[in-house]
Amino acid sequence: MDSRLRAHQGHALRRGRVSETGRAYLLTAVTHNRQPIFADWQLARLLIKEMRSLHDAKLVESFAWVVMPDHLHWLIALGPLTLAKLMQQIKSRSAIAINKACPDHYARLWQKxxxxxxxxxxxxxxxxxxxxxxxxxxxxxxxxxxxxxxxDAIWL
Known part of the structure; x- marks a missing residue:
């Protein structure tokens, strides 16, 4: 696929995005090149720790999530951060934790x-x-x- 078309599609995904505090959202993030990084459950646990940290800090309310080998689904109620800032936080914090555990292994963890x-x-x-x-x-x-x-899900 032409890189100009991919850039346009990414921009189109952001168009109309609204971050409404308290609203429930289903968020999906994909690993870079769909690498099955989270097939290693220890690395997945580092991501989960960062998600729980954001929940405990009241930056998000987690309702349910699943970490698949190459992506994350996360059902949340949005706290004080915008969607973009929340996802930047989880991606950045998890990448730092995972790269600390596996130095020089994942130059880039998440897809844009x-x-x-x-x-x-x-x-x-x-x-x-x-x-x-x-x-x-x-x-x-x-x-x-x-x-x-x-x-995990709160309805257990």
Whole structure:
């Protein structure tokens, strides 16, 4: 694909993006070149630690998430940061932690940008959470959701 077209598509994804404090969003971030970095569960745990740190600092309220080998799905209520700032924080903090654990291994951890979807109603939260945590099943990584350790939801 032509790099000018990719740049235009990335810009088009950002057009119309609104960061509304308290609103529920489904966020998706992908590793650079879809590298299966998080197939190493120890590295995935470093990402999870940073997500929990942002939650504990009240910068975001986490409802559900799953860390797949090459991407993250995160269902949140947005706190005081914009979507862009939140994603910059999680990507930067996780990249620092992972590169500290594996020096010179991942020159670039995350693909540029991210996808966001604002949920329309409270009713969508649990349905979206179920969809998120079932991702490893749909991907054929496991037979039972309890077999996959890299997910969580507040409705347990």
């Amino acid at each position: 940008g991210f996808h966001d979807h604002a949920l329309r109603s409270e009713e969508d939260l649990q349905e979206t959470a179920r969809y998120i945590v079932a991702n490893p099943l749909r991907a054929g990584l496991i037979q039972h959701i309890g077999d996959y350790p890299l997910w």
